[in-house]
Amino acid sequence: MAKRSIDQSKIRNFSIIAHIDHGKSTLADRILDETKAVSDREKKAQFLDSMDLERERGITIKSQAVRLFYTADDGEEYLLNLIDTPGHVDFNYEVSRSLACCEGAILVVDAAQGVEAQTVANVYLAIDNDLEIVPVLNKIDLPSADPERVKEEIEDVIGLDASEAVLASAKSGIGIKETLEAVVQRIPPPQGDPQAPLRASVFDSWFDPYRGVINMIRIVEGELRPGMEIKWMATGAKSEVTQIGVYGPTPIPVDKLGPGEVGFVIAMIKEVDQAKVGDTITDARRPAAEALPGFKDVKPTVFCGIFPTNSKDYDELRDALDKLVLNDASITYEPETSQALGFGFRCGFLGLLHMEIIQERLEREFDLDLITTAPSVVYQVITTDGETLMVENPSDLPETQFIERIEEPFIMATIHVPPEHVGPVIGLCEERRGTQSDLRYSGANRIILKYEMPMSEVVFDFFDRLKSVSRGYASFEYELIGFKKGDMVKLDLMVNGEPVDALSVIVHRDFAYNRGRMLAKKLKEVIPRQMFEVALQAAIGNRVIARETVKAFRKNVTAKCYGGDISRKRKLLEKQKEGKKRMKQVGNVELPQEAFLAVLRVDEG
Numbered sequence: 001m002a003k004r005s006i007d008q009s010k011i012r013n014f015s016i017i018a019h020i021d022h023g024k025s026t027l028a029d030r031i032l033d034e035t036k037a038v039s040d041r042e043k044k045a046q047f048l049d050s051m052d053l054e055r056e057r058g059i060t061i062k063s064q065a066v067r068l069f070y071t072a073d074d075g076e077e078y079l080l081n082l083i084d085t086p087g088h089v090d091f092n093y094e095v096s097r098s099l100a101c102c103e104g105a106i107l108v109v110d111a112a113q114g115v116e117a118q119t120v121a122n123v124y125l126a127i128d129n130d131l132e133i134v135p136v137l138n139k140i141d142l143p144s145a146d147p148e149r150v151k152e153e154i155e156d157v158i159g160l161d162a163s164e165a166v167l168a169s170a171k172s173g174i175g176i177k178e179t180l181e182a183v184v185q186r187i188p189p190p191q192g193d194p195q196a197p198l199r200a201s202v203f204d205s206w207f208d209p210y211r212g213v214i215n216m217i218r219i220v221e222g223e224l225r226p227g228m229e230i231k232w233m234a235t236g237a238k239s240e241v242t243q244i245g246v247y248g249p250t251p252i253p254v255d256k257l258g259p260g261e262v263g264f265v266i267a268m269i270k271e272v273d274q275a276k277v278g279d280t281i282t283d284a285r286r287p288a289a290e291a292l293p294g295f296k297d298v299k300p301t302v303f304c305g306i307f308p309t310n311s312k313d314y315d316e317l318r319d320a321l322d323k324l325v326l327n328d329a330s331i332t333y334e335p336e337t338s339q340a341l342g343f344g345f346r347c348g349f350l351g352l353l354h355m356e357i358i359q360e361r362l363e364r365e366f367d368l369d370l371i372t373t374a375p376s377v378v379y380q381v382i383t384t385d386g387e388t389l390m391v392e393n394p395s396d397l398p399e400t401q402f403i404e405r406i407e408e409p410f411i412m413a414t415i416h417v418p419p420e421h422v423g424p425v426i427g428l429c430e431e432r433r434g435t436q437s438d439l440r441y442s443g444a445n446r447i448i449l450k451y452e453m454p455m456s457e458v459v460f461d462f463f464d465r466l467k468s469v470s471r472g473y474a475s476f477e478y479e480l481i482g483f484k485k486g487d488m489v490k491l492d493l494m495v496n497g498e499p500v501d502a503l504s505v506i507v508h509r510d511f512a513y514n515r516g517r518m519l520a521k522k523l524k525e526v527i528p529r530q531m532f533e534v535a536l537q538a539a540i541g542n543r544v545i546a547r548e549t550v551k552a553f554r555k556n557v558t559a560k561c562y563g564g565d566i567s568r569k570r571k572l573l574e575k576q577k578e579g580k581k582r583m584k585q586v587g588n589v590e591l592p593q594e595a596f597l598a599v600l601r602v603d604e605g
Ligand SMILES: Nc1nc2c(ncn2[C@@H]2O[C@H](COP(=O)(O)OP(=O)(O)OP(=O)(O)O)[C@@H](O)[C@H]2O)c(=O)[nH]1
Pocket: 018, 019, 020, 021, 022, 023, 024, 025, 026, 027, 138, 139, 140, 141, 142, 168, 169, 170, 171, 172
């Protein structure tokens, strides 16, 4: 057990924020290398416990804090906690919780590409959390690097003083020591009274099958020791602490964590639900009067059906979901039965990206072949008997005659965009039923737009469209603002006269006709020709609004090949086989995965 006493004034807690590909991971690795001498010294203590935990944690081990020691030019040894943050709008709340555990952040900007949209929201989150920001211009080894221009951009777009930005190349190892010196000198040490009742903020949480729930925490005030009885203030759960420790980067048990320290706590509770991210841990015997600000119980906003391609895999899918939820308590799932797709689950996610990540993890880590249905938001349906239903699945929508009204979730979207791209972005927002509530300049190079928009319109490929109309320069974040009445209808799709429940979507009446036509057209493109003709119809209620036909005839893909190139032929056949895996027999027609997501692509014409 590590028993060093920690001088609070020598602690520095920080995150790295960056646009994707600007070099965050490379810089983090260099920082680990640079401080390695000390972690070697501690390795003996850490190794015994580390492996199991790391194996269990798998991919997510990255998303936590690493404790490092660094001897600075002033001759003092500093304790650095590098806290990782997810980088996407869906996880804003988690990013904010992680940043709330830091006093500073390194802002990595590619010195050739300059400031890009994606990081802006995160920088603002960091500024909201009063963090000291250390700009680092990375990739100065590139011939196209232009640090002076990028400094100006940082000042104009973000409004940060970049005169003392560190020039670095994480790849060539330039500027790493300077970055660490800047962290030590510019980022303030944590405040917090060690004598006060314990308050610790939980910023990550997962379930370890051998040890139970593990929380990553930052101590704000007071001290935490093994054997203490602790209480999670939002859920009221209580438990005795069995172990506390730090990651360096493998787990090292310690006998005490004091103000400003970051580490893990293991207590004897079995439910991740009782120890959620965002909660405050206090001393059960001497509780703090108030929890730390900002606890929010995050609720899923986007839902989709997930079905095994082969119905025999249902149990495996359930086990996989059980495991994933232990690690990510924000996912919800309930068994769902579809006439078309059989048994599966209706799953809820924080946003679209979150949904995509989980789908990918299910397929990659658990080796499952899945069919997923188009994402949907939750509608609040008031029935003619005055009942309120929360409808997460279009096929659960009651028949029209029983519906008094449908209310749909609205968001307030904030979009940052350079003036030259503002026109198309406004066009896109209005096309998606947005109402402008603000438009203002932030410096000469950036406009901030605020739009009230139906969430369902964001679910339909809004991110992709925003990216393309702004050439990648728009950044976007949103918050839910409540439900509003909408003129919504259910659009059904029929394949050879049979309605396919998993293809139903809820859309605004004004768009229903157009969406129905486009959807039938898209389906025609993605459904492979069969041995017989396939009729595709879109309908609202009993009224058919569009019809397309997939002609009979199976395509012979090898006909496209050059002469006798066998290896190329084989590749194509293998590709076709791969594609086949994600097919679902619906009635006597084989539908590919793309058919279920076709509604997301209707705007592409
Ligand atoms: N030339 C050059 N390339 C670099 C430098 N730092 C990182 N790269 C390269 O840039 C690419 C992205 O680097 P990452 O460290 O993965 O970037 P990231 O921001 O962590 O990206 P994500 O993990 O996708 O968010 C990689 O190909 C790196 O090798 C640098 O200083 N110079």
